[in-house]
Amino acid sequence: MTEPLLAVRALVVRYETEAGTVRAVDGVDLDVGVGETLALVGESGCGKSTVARAIVGIAPKTSGSIRFSGTELPPLGTARRRPFLPRLQMVFQDPDASLDPRYTVGASIDEPLQLADPKPPRGERTRRVAALLEDVGLDETFAVRYPHELSGGQKQRVCLARALATNPSLLVCDEAVSALDVSIQAQILNLLRELQERRGLAYLFITHDLRVVRHVSDRVAVMYLGQIVETAPTEELFASPAHPYTEALLAAVPSLSKRGDRTLPVVRGEIPSPLRPPAGCRFHTRCPRAFDRCPRESPPLYPKGPVETRCFLAAPE
Amino acid sequence: MTDRSPLLEVSGLSTELATEGRTVRAVDSVSFSVGRGEIVGLVGESGSGKSMTALSVLRLLPAAGRIVAGRVLFDGTDLVTLPEERMRAVRGRRIAMIFQDPMTSLNPYVRVGEQVAEGAVVHLGLSEAEALKKAVSLLEQVGIPDPAERARQHPHELSGGMRQRVMIAMALACDPELLVADEPTTALDVTIQAQILELVRGLVKTRGLSVLVVTHDLGVVGELTDRVLVMYAGRILESGPTGDVLARPLHPYTLALLRSMPALGGPKASRLSAIPGMPPRLDRGPFGECAFAPRCAFVHDACRRGDPALVPAGSGRERRCVLPEEDVR
Numbered sequence: 330m331t332e333p334l335l336a337v338r339a340l341v342v343r344y345e346t347e348a349g350t351v352r353a354v355d356g357v358d359l360d361v362g363v364g365e366t367l368a369l370v371g372e373s374g375c376g377k378s379t380v381a382r383a384i385v386g387i388a389p390k391t392s393g394s395i396r397f398s399g400t401e402l403p404p405l406g407t408a409r410r411r412p413f414l415p416r417l418q419m420v421f422q423d424p425d426a427s428l429d430p431r432y433t434v435g436a437s438i439d440e441p442l443q444l445a446d447p448k449p450p451r452g453e454r455t456r457r458v459a460a461l462l463e464d465v466g467l468d469e470t471f472a473v474r475y476p477h478e479l480s481g482g483q484k485q486r487v488c489l490a491r492a493l494a495t496n497p498s499l500l501v502c503d504e505a506v507s508a509l510d511v512s513i514q515a516q517i518l519n520l521l522r523e524l525q526e527r528r529g530l531a532y533l534f535i536t537h538d539l540r541v542v543r544h545v546s547d548r549v550a551v552m553y554l555g556q557i558v559e560t561a562p563t564e565e566l567f568a569s570p571a572h573p574y575t576e577a578l579l580a581a582v583p584s585l586s587k588r589g590d591r592t593l594p595v596v597r598g599e600i601p602s603p604l605r606p607p608a609g610c611r612f613h614t615r616c617p618r619a620f621d622r623c624p625r626e627s628p629p630l631y632p633k634g635p636v637e638t639r640c641f642l643a644a645p646e
Numbered sequence: 647m648t649d650r651s652p653l654l655e656v657s658g659l660s661t662e663l664a665t666e667g668r669t670v671r672a673v674d675s676v677s678f679s680v681g682r683g684e685i686v687g688l689v690g691e692s693g694s695g696k697s698m699t700a701l702s703v704l705r706l707l708p709a710a711g712r713i714v715a716g717r718v719l720f721d722g723t724d725l726v727t728l729p730e731e732r733m734r735a736v737r738g739r740r741i742a743m744i745f746q747d748p749m750t751s752l753n754p755y756v757r758v759g760e761q762v763a764e765g766a767v768v769h770l771g772l773s774e775a776e777a778l779k780k781a782v783s784l785l786e787q788v789g790i791p792d793p794a795e796r797a798r799q800h801p802h803e804l805s806g807g808m809r810q811r812v813m814i815a816m817a818l819a820c821d822p823e824l825l826v827a828d829e830p831t832t833a834l835d836v837t838i839q840a841q842i843l844e845l846v847r848g849l850v851k852t853r854g855l856s857v858l859v860v861t862h863d864l865g866v867v868g869e870l871t872d873r874v875l876v877m878y879a880g881r882i883l884e885s886g887p888t889g890d891v892l893a894r895p896l897h898p899y900t901l902a903l904l905r906s907m908p909a910l911g912g913p914k915a916s917r918l919s920a921i922p923g924m925p926p927r928l929d930r931g932p933f934g935e936c937a938f939a940p941r942c943a944f945v946h947d948a949c950r951r952g953d954p955a956l957v958p959a960g961s962g963r964e965r966r967c968v969l970p971e972e973d974v975r
Binding site: 372373480481482510511512513514515516518519522537539540541543544564567577578579580581582583584585586595596597599600615 | 808
């Protein structure tokens with residue numbers, strides 16, 4: 330088997346805080362293939378954004394391996410990292426935090442082109458900016474506009490154009506459509522799909538929104554308190570969730586048709602603090618199916634076909 | 647139906663906002679009612695006027711906002727013309743509110759028990775000890791474990807979900823008749839959102855509370871509300887019983903909104919039906935055409951001839967569209 334585009338193994342990210350050590354990411358493995366979309370889903374504090382930030386290098390990993398096209402990624406800021414910058418890009422939830430308000434849209438998209446090696450000449454760069462704007466569904470007149478003149482959806486398109494400028498093979502999208510109204514969100518999701526088909530892009534799609542997950546992804550990894558609890562092909566995960574937490578997440582999504590008459594009970598309790606994750610299975614404090622083994626032992630990921638489940642109930646007989 | 651005279655009856659409500667020298671009609675001739683024990687949803691995207699409608703009802707508009715027309719009858723009293731002094735006696739006591747971010751509504755320096763008790767001291771004249779006892783009981787009713795201990799904690803010691811429960815306990819302190827909830831679960835994780843929605847449904851059943859909920863999420867509408875008003879560009883485009891509206895929308899905008907949501911089940915579409923373009927700028931109004939016409943998949947000449955009126959469509963429904971109902975599908 331050839332190596333996937335991105336291979337993360339035993340990733341650990343720890344933070345020291347006044348209250349103690351936060352194990353934000355605690356032993357995560359994941360693969361993203363060429364042209365594939367992997368969704369990483371979970372609730373606040375599960376560590377999904379930290380995984381994304383560790384991959385692009387803005388959150389230093391504590392231990393573990395992050396390989397890209399077969400090569401271990403050197404730390405951000407080192408000369409050895411430079412060749413990887415164009416190929417691995419990230420889009421965030423809030424375009425205002427990513428776009429410099431003093432730069433025109435054109436200048437923002439041009440900036441990463443200057444990182445390219447060799448740097449294209451100026452005239453060529455202007456043409457590339459116009460082509461990138463067209464790729465994301467904006468006409469070239471946007472090049473001379475400033476972020477404050479744009480709507481939220483247009484700004485996110487500009488962030489996409491900027492991320493695509495260096496022709497990456499992997500785009501990490503961290504809640505990239507979460508702040509958008511549903512009609513605009515649909516526009517951006519369609520655009521992401523078109524870009525993938527045209528460019529063979531792979532996405533690591535970080536989101537809390539299960540509707541978006543089902544629409545965009547080929548495979549899904551579900552995180553809870555720093556660990557992956559289930560990985561499965563998307564259709565399989567939605568049709569028959571294997572982990573009780575995945576089941577609870579799906580049951581909690583508000584439905585358009587069944588008012589009040591839930592088939593599954595609402596999961597009880599709060600998400601525990603990542604400062605003090607529960608012993609044993611981390612989900613046992615909220616799990617409707619927990620039994621005596623769950624608080625005592627930590628389950629491994631049990632594989633079954635293409636599905637991996639961190640639950641004793643999925644253990645082979 | 648006995649005593650179904652609506653608790654809240656809003657008619658012809660218009661609210662303007664002054665921004666950068668221009669005037670924007672954020673709420674445009676909005677009429678609706680909320681019955682006793684009923685949950686009504688105001689749904690729309692950013693800038694649709696849904697929050698401004700709720701804030702107008704509460705008379706909590708920002709300084710630049712002004713109600714320019716209409717009535718807000720609450721149990722027969724027009725809140726629009728009520729002197730501020732008397733409005734304050736209604737707000738917090740008979741009409742309570744909760745907002746998206748509990749941290750902006752909670753005082754970080756005051757123990758949550760005292761904050762929940764405050765309304766009962768101010769509005770109901772309870773002694774502090776009585777009010778505190780009531781507060782602990784309310785914290786228990788909204789599902790907070792160890793309520794007596796929690797009452798002694800400060801907001802920062804609680805999770806987001808617990809803080810929203812505290813907000814609901816505060817809102818209930820004076821046994822209000824109407825709860826106005828503006829995006830009450832938007833900041834919460836999906837499993838916690840499900841718990842809060844269940845809590846609100848339970849309170850409506852046990853207390854006969856009426857709820858006006860503002861949300862951008864059609865899922866929250868479907869889970870929580872009895873009736874829904876779909877807002878766009880400051881006006882209502884469609885209203886009716888929630889199940890009917892979501893199952894068979896009669897306005898192209900509602901249909902387009904539903905279709906732009908990715909589905910959780912069924913066959914997977916390779917493309918979503920996005921709504922092209924953007925919502926209109928309200929400072930350019932009034933519209934000489936249907937406000938949704940520039941983005942509507944069904945637009946034809948008649949849509950451009952004038953702004954259609956909101957008309958009854960049978961079975962307690964209303965729509966603002968000139969197309970025959972059967973063509974919207």
